Amino acid sequence: MPHAFYKRRQLFFNTIHCVEDIPFERFEDAVNSYNDLAFPQLSDLALSQTMADLCRNWPVGAAPIQVKDPVSSMVPTLILQGAYDRRTPVFMGKRAARELENSTYVLVPQSGHEVWSYAGDCVGQIAGAFIQDPDADLDLSCLVARQPQWVLPRDQ
Incomplete structure (x- = not known):
């Protein structure tokens, strides 16, 4: 049962990011986020590219741009x-x-x-x-x- 929970959680995480985040991000934004970290060396900038690649084939469309409004x-x-x-x-x-x-x-x-x-x-x-x-x-x-x-x- 715990495995199924974590799998659903990951699917949910991917769906939200593929709907609300990745379609509206630029790679230079990821670089800026990376550089703002206290220890960017402990992060992996390639993860942004991996997530963008995953979202290209994820079966959801982008949310309306208004989700990014303040x-x-x-x-x-x-x-x-x-x-x-x-x-x-x-x-x-x-x-x-x-x-x-x-x-x-x-x-x-x-x-x-x-x-x-x-x-x-x-x-x-x-x-x-x-x-x-x-x-x-x-x-x-x-x-x-x-x-x-x-x-x-x-x-x-």
């Missing part, structure tokens, strides 16, 4: 963005924050696409606080411990 809303919105997110690059989260006038943007260090999976962890606490009071200042201090700690080799 969304405008005054509803309080929390945007949780993983600093290492390949699926939804940082520039997209920042663009959503600009377009949603009443949004709060939180960049989560050392995180990929799935930044929030447990209500009791740091990001879950931030999200819970936002839901309780969207107008309050969020306590992001728990993210400090998630900042990368770089250690350079000693001079020889």
Whole structure:
């Protein structure tokens, strides 16, 4: 059963991207997304070409171009963005924050696409606080411990 679930999930993923994303993207956009990653070396730019090739023969048509129009809303919105997110690059989260006038943007260090999976962890606490009071200042201090700690080799 788990195998069937993951297969359906992959079919769903491919369909959404072949309908809403790939028909409206240019390769230079993929290059820009790649270059915006904190560590582009950990990604694979060839994946964009692979997905475009897959979509050429996927049995769906492109959505209307309006799916790419900016969304405008005054509803309080929390945007949780993983600093290492390949699926939804940082520039997209920042663009959503600009377009949603009443949004709060939180960049989560050392995180990929799935930044929030447990209500009791740091990001879950931030999200819970936002839901309780969207107008309050969020306590992001728990993210400090998630900042990368770089250690350079000693001079020889």
